[in-house]
Amino acid sequence: MSSFRANRQHWNSISRAYQAEHDPQIGASPRLWGMYAIPDARLHALGEVAGRRVLELGCGAGQWSRSLAAEGAIVVGLDLSDAQLAAAASAMGAARFPLVQAAAEQIPFAPGSFDLVFCDHGGLSWAPPQLAVPEAARVLRRGGRLVFNATSPWFEVCYDSGSDRVTAGLRQDYFGLGAIAEDHGATSYQLTYGGCIRLLRGAGLVIDDLIEPRPGPGMRNGYARTDPPDWASRWPAEMLWIARKE
Numbered sequence: 280m281s282s283f284r285a286n287r288q289h290w291n292s293i294s295r296a297y298q299a300e301h302d303p304q305i306g307a308s309p310r311l312w313g314m315y316a317i318p319d320a321r322l323h324a325l326g327e328v329a330g331r332r333v334l335e336l337g338c339g340a341g342q343w344s345r346s347l348a349a350e351g352a353i354v355v356g357l358d359l360s361d362a363q364l365a366a367a368a369s370a371m372g373a374a375r376f377p378l379v380q381a382a383a384e385q386i387p388f389a390p391g392s393f394d395l396v397f398c399d400h401g402g403l404s405w406a407p408p409q410l411a412v413p414e415a416a417r418v419l420r421r422g423g424r425l426v427f428n429a430t431s432p433w434f435e436v437c438y439d440s441g442s443d444r445v446t447a448g449l450r451q452d453y454f455g456l457g458a459i460a461e462d463h464g465a466t467s468y469q470l471t472y473g474g475c476i477r478l479l480r481g482a483g484l485v486i487d488d489l490i491e492p493r494p495g496p497g498m499r500n501g502y503a504r505t506d507p508p509d510w511a512s513r514w515p516a517e518m519l520w521i522a523r524k525e
């Protein structure tokens with residue numbers, strides 16, 4: 280739980296600016312994945328949710344949860360940050376859903392409570408995955424699915440801190456990936472491909488798919504500069520895992 284407090288502090292202090300900058304992209308239409316806002320209608324990652332019990336782990340301002348609630352899902356939005364949850368509460372639409380303040384490291388629900396646990400650069404990127412993945416698996420029912428999108432190791436390894444952009448060169452050690460220092464003493468977490476497979480399988484999950492979202496030409500990265508600009512149409516910027524509890 281060592282990054283818990285600093286991460287909450289970090290997200291509380293950046294929430295207003297983050298939403299001002301990114302909400303127009305994240306919330307532009309329902310079900311948009313990741314840095315390039317790729318529609319789920321193209322990736323088919325989440326599937327039908329009407330009537331399903333769904334937990335968004337690190338819901339931020341709730342753009343995803345809001346869409347799924349409107350589709351008839353029984354959604355809970357969980358987040359660590361008071362400010363992010365306040366943004367979610369004030370943006371809630373007609374289809375209302377509960378918001379819970381908690382950490383992905385310690386999910387306050389009984390085993391088997393959900394049919395689907397998911398996030399988009401949420402709790403599985405901002406909590407130690409060795410803690411958060413088993414927790415997500417615990418609250419899934421048998422046959423339930425864990426779907427999460429996170430930055431790819433390619434993107435992180437090619438990130439050049441000097442120019443603050445993702446490049447076409449290898450800048451960091453793949454085997455050194457793990458905890459990443461963020462502003463305000465916060466920490467995010469980057470898994471390797473092998474590390475992720477071992478973690479999911481170790482938590483009793485079967486991997487059904489690894490989608491590598493690929494933006495079309497001209498689709499803009501709303502979060503990071505890349506060199507070349509079409510970087511993510513050549514290399515995978517994100518990894519979207521789909522796993523199921525046995």
Ligand SMILES: C[S@@+](CC[C@H](N)C(=O)[O-])C[C@H]1O[C@@H](n2cnc3c(N)ncnc32)[C@H](O)[C@@H]1O
Nearest residue numbers: 290337339359360363382383399400402405406
């Ligand atoms: C990049 S946002 C993701 C939310 C939304 N999908 C988006 O793109 O804005 C990361 C979210 O994770 C939350 N978060 C950070 N650490 C967390 C933790 N340990 N447990 C749960 N949520 C956490 C932050 O408060 C933030 O709202």
